Amino acid sequence: MKYNKTELAIQKLVDDGVVPGVNYAFIDEDGTQRHLIGNKQLVPKEVPLTDGHLIYDMASLTKVVGTTMVILKLVEDGKLSLEDSISDYLPEWQYPEVTVRNLITHTSGIEGYIPHRDQLDRDELIKALLGLKAGAGLNHEMHYADVNFIFLGLIAKKVTGKAIQPLIEELVLKPLHMVNSSFHPDADKCVPTTYDKEHGLLQGHVHDPKAQVLGEDCGSAGLFSNMDDLLLFVESVLNPDDNPVLSSDTVRGFYTDQTKHDLGRSYGFERINYEGMPFIWQSGFTGTFIVIIPEKKHAMVFLSNRIHPVSPNEYYIERRKPLIETYLSENK
Incomplete structure (x- = not known):
C-alpha cells in the first residue's frame, strides 16, 4: 500500500521543526516499508539521522512492550489473576477493591498529588x-497514569521475586529475539533526548524522572529499543x-475492550474506533508511538526524539493526533 498523505504529514513535522527527525515504518500485506528522515540531533551540533538501527528511549511504550506482556504471562502461568486485589500483593495499599485489571486498563481511579516527587x-x-x-473513577473512568504500571511492576516482583525490568528481559525480550532492546543501552547507539549547557546531551540514559529514581523496579518507563525490535x-x-x-487467545485480548464499562482500553493499549474501524495504540512521552489495526493486520x-533539545514540546502533541488520523484514513 501507499501512504502518501501520512508520509507528507511526517515530512512536514520535520520541515516545521516539530521533531528533529523520524524513523518510521508501515506493516501491511505488502510487507514492511521503512523510512528515515531528518536529524538525529540539532544541538550542540546538527547530526543527520542516517542509521535506521539507532536506539530510542521508549518511555511509556515500556508499558505495552514490557510490563503488560509480563503480567499477562504470569496470568497464563496461574501465578496471578486479573481479578486479584492489588492489596493481596501490596498490603500497604488501602483500597482492596482495586484489581490488577484496573491497573492494566488504567481504570483504577487512583488520584492524588505527591509534593516534591522528583x-x-x-x-x-x-x-x-x-x-x-x-x-470515584474506579471502574467508571479511564485515567491514564504511570502509577498503575509502577504498581504492576511491584506486583510482578512480589509474585516472582525479581524486579520488573529483569523480568521483561527474561520473559519478553529474549523469546521475541529483541536483541537490541535493554534498560542499559550503549549510549553511542542511542538517539539523544534533552540537552542543556550544564549537563550536555541526555543520551542512553532514561529521561523519565520516576524511572531514574525507581531503576529496575519501574514498570512504566525505562526501556530502550529500536525499529528492528519494535517490528518484531x-x-x-x-x-x-x-x-x-x-x-493466541491472550493476544487476541489486545484487540478488545478489557474494562468493566467499555471505557476504551485493552491490555495496556488504548482501544478505540476510527470511523468504525477498531485500532489499538500506545505512545511514549519522548516521541514514540505504535498504531495497530488488528482486522487488517x-x-x-513511529520513533522520534520530540523532546530534543528541550522538553516538553507540547506542539508535537497537537500534531500527533491528525497525523494518526491521516494514517487511519489511508487504511479505510
Whole structure:
C-alpha cells in the first residue's frame, strides 16, 4: 500500500521543526516499508539521522512492550489473576477493591498529588505512591497514569521475586529475539533526548524522572529499543498464533475492550474506533508511538526524539493526533 498523505504529514513535522527527525515504518500485506528522515540531533551540533538501527528511549511504550506482556504471562502461568486485589500483593495499599485489571486498563481511579516527587528516593517514592487513594473513577473512568504500571511492576516482583525490568528481559525480550532492546543501552547507539549547557546531551540514559529514581523496579518507563525490535513486537501482536510469549487467545485480548464499562482500553493499549474501524495504540512521552489495526493486520511504528533539545514540546502533541488520523484514513 501507499501512504502518501501520512508520509507528507511526517515530512512536514520535520520541515516545521516539530521533531528533529523520524524513523518510521508501515506493516501491511505488502510487507514492511521503512523510512528515515531528518536529524538525529540539532544541538550542540546538527547530526543527520542516517542509521535506521539507532536506539530510542521508549518511555511509556515500556508499558505495552514490557510490563503488560509480563503480567499477562504470569496470568497464563496461574501465578496471578486479573481479578486479584492489588492489596493481596501490596498490603500497604488501602483500597482492596482495586484489581490488577484496573491497573492494566488504567481504570483504577487512583488520584492524588505527591509534593516534591522528583526529590524522593526509591523507597520514599514507592511509599508515597502507595499512600495515594482510589477515588470515584474506579471502574467508571479511564485515567491514564504511570502509577498503575509502577504498581504492576511491584506486583510482578512480589509474585516472582525479581524486579520488573529483569523480568521483561527474561520473559519478553529474549523469546521475541529483541536483541537490541535493554534498560542499559550503549549510549553511542542511542538517539539523544534533552540537552542543556550544564549537563550536555541526555543520551542512553532514561529521561523519565520516576524511572531514574525507581531503576529496575519501574514498570512504566525505562526501556530502550529500536525499529528492528519494535517490528518484531508488533508482528507478534498482529499474528496471535505466532506469539512466542503468550497464547493466541491472550493476544487476541489486545484487540478488545478489557474494562468493566467499555471505557476504551485493552491490555495496556488504548482501544478505540476510527470511523468504525477498531485500532489499538500506545505512545511514549519522548516521541514514540505504535498504531495497530488488528482486522487488517496493518501497523505503523513511529520513533522520534520530540523532546530534543528541550522538553516538553507540547506542539508535537497537537500534531500527533491528525497525523494518526491521516494514517487511519489511508487504511479505510
